[in-house]
Amino acid sequence: MMQSTISEILRDKGNWVLTIGPDATVFDAISEMESKRVGAIVVLDDSGNMKGIFTERDYLRRIVLRGRTSKTTKMSEVMTEKVFCVTPSYTVGECMATMTDKKLRHLPVVDEGNLVGIISIGDCVKKISQEAQAQVKFLTDYVTGRYPA
Numbered sequence: 001m002m003q004s005t006i007s008e009i010l011r012d013k014g015n016w017v018l019t020i021g022p023d024a025t026v027f028d029a030i031s032e033m034e035s036k037r038v039g040a041i042v043v044l045d046d047s048g049n050m051k052g053i054f055t056e057r058d059y060l061r062r063i064v065l066r067g068r069t070s071k072t073t074k075m076s077e078v079m080t081e082k083v084f085c086v087t088p089s090y091t092v093g094e095c096m097a098t099m100t101d102k103k104l105r106h107l108p109v110v111d112e113g114n115l116v117g118i119i120s121i122g123d124c125v126k127k128i129s130q131e132a133q134a135q136v137k138f139l140t141d142y143v144t145g146r147y148p149a
Contacts, residue, residue: 007088010117017118019044022076040106043079052079085110
């Protein structure tokens with residue numbers, strides 16, 4: 001269990017990542033995040049290089065609690081610049097450990113320097129749950145003498 005790779009999650013979920021430029025306002029970022037119903041947005045420069053990440057938690061800590069204005073604050077001023085990333089070959093278990101250790105909820109997925117997806121803690125929990133259900137079904141079938149067709 002938890003040996004599934006991130007590439008398997010991306011295969012099921014897709015590679016789409018919400019992105020925005022560093023000069024965009026926080027208001028623009030939050031509006032996009034809300035309309036797409038996601039909790040994080042990756043900040044890319046004009047060349048497509050990752051410059052940072054911004055999350056709902058960042059909004060609360062860096063805008064709301066500091067009394068800043070989202071309509072005038074630029075992403076470059078409040079994004080998290082040190083972005084922890086994983087590759088598609090990481091296992092769900094490795095990602096869960098990283099997220100727990102670093103207190104993160106989102107991990108961009110990078111392959112050979114290119115952004116190829118993003119995973120959330122929810123994606124990992126869902127995969128673990130699916131694996132557990134499959135294992136219970138297999139064991140139930142084994143014990144009762146019914147084998148998968």
